[in-house]
Amino acid sequence: MDAIKQVGVRGLNHLVRSESWAHERLLKHSGAHVRVDAGLFSLGLGIDQHGLFQLAAGERSPDVTLSLPPDFAVRALFDRSKLFATVKLDGSVDVAESLAFVFRNLRWDAEADLAGVIGDIAAHRLVRIGQSLASALSNSLRNTAANIQEYVVEESGILPSPRELGSFGEAVGRLRDDVASLEKRLAKL
Numbered sequence: 001m002d003a004i005k006q007v008g009v010r011g012l013n014h015l016v017r018s019e020s021w022a023h024e025r026l027l028k029h030s031g032a033h034v035r036v037d038a039g040l041f042s043l044g045l046g047i048d049q050h051g052l053f054q055l056a057a058g059e060r061s062p063d064v065t066l067s068l069p070p071d072f073a074v075r076a077l078f079d080r081s082k083l084f085a086t087v088k089l090d091g092s093v094d095v096a097e098s099l100a101f102v103f104r105n106l107r108w109d110a111e112a113d114l115a116g117v118i119g120d121i122a123a124h125r126l127v128r129i130g131q132s133l134a135s136a137l138s139n140s141l142r143n144t145a146a147n148i149q150e151y152v153v154e155e156s157g158i159l160p161s162p163r164e165l166g167s168f169g170e171a172v173g174r175l176r177d178d179v180a181s182l183e184k185r186l187a188k189l
Contacts, residue, residue: 005043005055013052015106022102027051032095035062039070064091064099 016022029047033056036043044056056062067088084104089096110130114123152158160168 009053015108023051025098025102029095032063033060035065038068064095
């Protein structure tokens, strides 16, 4: 497990090094400790004197705790725009604000990294293919969810349709009014 964590930290540091603003922002919080909680997975990080992340050694209490939702990995792949709205930050306000800003704005330039290995044109084409596949997968998942919803509501009748819910709500309202009217009549007797 430590090898996986080490690879993750190296990847994160690669992104930080590629953006000078992120590096400078983290450098201000040198010595801070961060704990990332993702259900069964927990990771302790420290910010070193170079403004980079390192695996935290020891049981020092964190300056900031990031609590990730259970569906974090899925959101990271398909809905990055709303990803950080679901992350809870606790602890030092300054460190938390800097971390939130850095994580929200860090972008991986996969094309630039691939270009160093396979060349500019091949990297460009490979990234475009990857983007097309990701878009197709996202559309397929969205369509599948819509089809399942349509089946469950319209075909099988397992769940009521919005129209049926509206009619039911109106009928309940009429029944409530009729019962109130009946109670008034009975009270007069």
